[in-house]
Amino acid sequence: MRVLVIEDDKKIASFIVKGLKQAGFAVDHAEDGEEGLSLALHESYDAAVVDIMLPKLNGLSVIEELRRSKVNTPVIILSAKRSVDDRIRGLESGSDDYLTKPFSFSELLARIYALIRRASGASESTRLNVGNLSMDILNREVVRDDKNINLQPREFTLLEYFMRSAGRVLSKTLIMEHVYDYNFDPQTNVVDVLVCRLRNKVDKGFEKKMIHTIRGVGYVLKEP
Amino acid sequence: MFLKNPKLLFKSNSFRLITWYTVFFVLSSLVVNIYAYTVISTFIYEQSREEVGEDIEELKEIYLESGTEALHTEVFEDENDPFIVRLVAKEGDTALLRIPEDWEDVNLGQMNQALYSQDTQWEYLTESGMEERIEFASLGVSDGAMLQMGQAVDAREELLSRIRKVYIFSLIPIMVLGYLGGLFVADRALSPIRQLISTLNSIVEGGKMDVRVPVPETDKLYRELISLFNTMLDKIETLVNGMRGVLDNVAHDLRTPMTRFRGTAEVALASEQNGETLREALVDCVEESERIQIMLNTLMDVSEAETGAMKLNPERMNVAPLIEDIVDLYDYVAEEKGVTVKTGFPEEIYLTADRSRLRQVLANLLDNAIKYTPSGGRVDIEASQEKEEVKITVKDTGVGISDKELDSIWDRLYRGDKSRSQRGLGLGLSLVKAIVGAHRGYVEVLSKPGSGSVFSVHLPA
Numbered sequence: 001m002r003v004l005v006i007e008d009d010k011k012i013a014s015f016i017v018k019g020l021k022q023a024g025f026a027v028d029h030a031e032d033g034e035e036g037l038s039l040a041l042h043e044s045y046d047a048a049v050v051d052i053m054l055p056k057l058n059g060l061s062v063i064e065e066l067r068r069s070k071v072n073t074p075v076i077i078l079s080a081k082r083s084v085d086d087r088i089r090g091l092e093s094g095s096d097d098y099l100t101k102p103f104s105f106s107e108l109l110a111r112i113y114a115l116i117r118r119a120s121g122a123s124e125s126t127r128l129n130v131g132n133l134s135m136d137i138l139n140r141e142v143v144r145d146d147k148n149i150n151l152q153p154r155e156f157t158l159l160e161y162f163m164r165s166a167g168r169v170l171s172k173t174l175i176m177e178h179v180y181d182y183n184f185d186p187q188t189n190v191v192d193v194l195v196c197r198l199r200n201k202v203d204k205g206f207e208k209k210m211i212h213t214i215r216g217v218g219y220v221l222k223e224p
Numbered sequence: 225m226f227l228k229n230p231k232l233l234f235k236s237n238s239f240r241l242i243t244w245y246t247v248f249f250v251l252s253s254l255v256v257n258i259y260a261y262t263v264i265s266t267f268i269y270e271q272s273r274e275e276v277g278e279d280i281e282e283l284k285e286i287y288l289e290s291g292t293e294a295l296h297t298e299v300f301e302d303e304n305d306p307f308i309v310r311l312v313a314k315e316g317d318t319a320l321l322r323i324p325e326d327w328e329d330v331n332l333g334q335m336n337q338a339l340y341s342q343d344t345q346w347e348y349l350t351e352s353g354m355e356e357r358i359e360f361a362s363l364g365v366s367d368g369a370m371l372q373m374g375q376a377v378d379a380r381e382e383l384l385s386r387i388r389k390v391y392i393f394s395l396i397p398i399m400v401l402g403y404l405g406g407l408f409v410a411d412r413a414l415s416p417i418r419q420l421i422s423t424l425n426s427i428v429e430g431g432k433m434d435v436r437v438p439v440p441e442t443d444k445l446y447r448e449l450i451s452l453f454n455t456m457l458d459k460i461e462t463l464v465n466g467m468r469g470v471l472d473n474v475a476h477d478l479r480t481p482m483t484r485f486r487g488t489a490e491v492a493l494a495s496e497q498n499g500e501t502l503r504e505a506l507v508d509c510v511e512e513s514e515r516i517q518i519m520l521n522t523l524m525d526v527s528e529a530e531t532g533a534m535k536l537n538p539e540r541m542n543v544a545p546l547i548e549d550i551v552d553l554y555d556y557v558a559e560e561k562g563v564t565v566k567t568g569f570p571e572e573i574y575l576t577a578d579r580s581r582l583r584q585v586l587a588n589l590l591d592n593a594i595k596y597t598p599s600g601g602r603v604d605i606e607a608s609q610e611k612e613e614v615k616i617t618v619k620d621t622g623v624g625i626s627d628k629e630l631d632s633i634w635d636r637l638y639r640g641d642k643s644r645s646q647r648g649l650g651l652g653l654s655l656v657k658a659i660v661g662a663h664r665g666y667v668e669v670l671s672k673p674g675s676g677s678v679f680s681v682h683l684p685a
Contacts, residue, residue, distance in 0.1 A: 102517055104510075154555075154556070180553055182553070188557070188587065189557060190553055190556070190557055193560050194556055196560070197556055197560070215507045215510075216507045216508075216511040217510065
């Protein structure tokens with residue numbers, strides 16, 4: 001999969017590019033709006049990461065121009081401003097998601113995956129399997145090694161999210177947004193408590209743990 | 225600026241005011257002058273015609289009663305009379321003619337053209353050939369004859385022409401006066417605006433934010449404009465000072481975590497570098513940076529709300545489902561801690577507020593309540609619609625707050641003795657208070673150490 005990164009700050013650009021390459025993406029990088037726009041118009045990408053403050057042509061204009069030219073590559077905006085107005089303006093210009101600096105790379109990655117999945121329009125499977133853990137979404141059943149796991153609705157939603165993003169780190173903010181549909185700074189321990197409960201049900205009694213805490217970043221579910 | 229571009233001069237308000245004032249002044253003076261001249265000249269005409277008018281009536285009586293002979297005697301009685309007298313018979317022949325001695329060469333041809341009329345008609349003898357200006361009256365007599373009488377009117381014409389000259393020359397001082405008056409009026413009318421400009425200048429160029437324009441006592445329109453302008457300046461000043469305060473606060477409050485951040489990194493660099501220690505240090509740095517980020521955001525929120533710079537998107541809404549959402553959010557947290565959360569409020573409680581901000585307020589209060597309530601305790605959230613406000617209370621059976629601390633709990637970054645061991649930044653309650661304040665509401669707390677606290681939020685409905 002191919003991602004375009006339009007970002008003028010060299011350090012930020014370099015960590016995004018490195019990180020995305022490590023995650024297996026092919027990455028092109030543009031340092032200003034004009035270069036970025038011409039790349040986006042002439043090449044084909046699965047997603048684009050666009051900074052708002054760019055030399056020559058700002059990020060919002062790049063996106064508007066893309067949408068005018070009927071290029072529907074999903075776009076994530078990066079911005080140093082966090083006011084609601086900017087968020088709305090960003091989304092109005094035709095971007096698909098919005099991330100405020102400073103952001104954690106794992107969150108950016110998770111959002112890029114989510115955008116690509118949404119854009120590909122692939123119908124979501126109703127059966128998920130990660131290692132010996134399997135989930136039947138229609139019947140709301142979770143089984144690990146033939147052992148039935150009984151989950152409450154929020155726990156179920158979280159586990160489904162974990163399984164769909166298996167192997168990728170999910171930040172507290174992402175979990176908060178996904179499970180509770182909230183987007184404010186998680187100063188509470190709501191997410192920790194929820195993950196802790198889920199872990200007790202999924203990992204308890206098993207020698208190999210599936211849900212891991214990545215300190216300072218978030219949580220990840222992966223095959224034991 | 226005006227002199228560089230003449231077009232601007234003509235368009236300028238003060239030029240227009242002066243011009244209009246001058247034109248109006250001159251025109252009204254002109255009207256008054258013309259009226260006065262008409263009155264005066266009518267009077268002078270009447271005066272000068274009075275004698276001839278009376279005489280001609282008298283001669284008519286004599287002619288009618290006693291005939292041409294008697295008229296002749298009467299007319300030639302006094303040789304010094306300065307009048308021309310003529311009697312025209314019905315057929316148009318001159319029956320009688322008397323001309324004063326000095327006017328022997330007078331040409332009376334024009335008198336023949338006078339039309340018969342029973343009323344006295346006045347006409348100038350324009351082709352008399354004399355130096356004097358002569359006016360004559362014609363009066364028809366009942367038998368078809370016509371009496372005519374002429375006299376010199378030089379004095380009268382001279383007087384009128386002088387009066388006319390006086391009026392015409394008076395126009396010059398009137399125009400000057402009009403212009404000066406216009407200048408004065410324009411100056412008076414525009415002086416509040418000039419004051420506005422000079423105040424603006426001292427703000428824009430001098431950077432003096434505390435300058436205000438003196439409010440004029442006289443004109444209502446200007447008074448309104450200027451007090452509005454001053455109000456605007458007040459608002460800008462509050463905002464600017466507020467933003468300055470935000471910067472100071474944020475810079476100050478971030479120093480500590482920044483120090484920790486840097487310290488962690490430096491210690492790791494200076495230590496004997498094995499992979500695991502470095503990894504630990506990096507993790508600490510990431511965690512610290514996240515804390516700084518959250519702190520920065522919260523501090524900005526608090527400061528913006530406190531200074532009125534926070535942008536709120538108020539909407540009319542039912543607050544009951546919102547409270548249910550928050551309780552649901554903390555469901556597991558409370559359950560894990562062994563704290564029971566009970567709610568009690570009607571299904572519909574309407575108020576106007578910013579939804580996400582209000583959610584932040586409630587989440588913070590509930591978070592606090594659960595945090596400081598030991599296992600087995602209980603938290604009650606109640607809400608009620610009162611006349612002009614909505615009251616939401618969060619009551620816990622927690623550790624309580626001592627009197628000494630009650631006043632400080634709303635302060636930024638204040639951490640009570642009992643809260644030091646808990647996670648948190650010490651910003652939650654100050655954010656609650658600031659957001660509620662930005663909604664023009666207020667917060668209250670009642671507490672007794674050992675038996676719990678009651679936090680209440682009052683918001684205008």
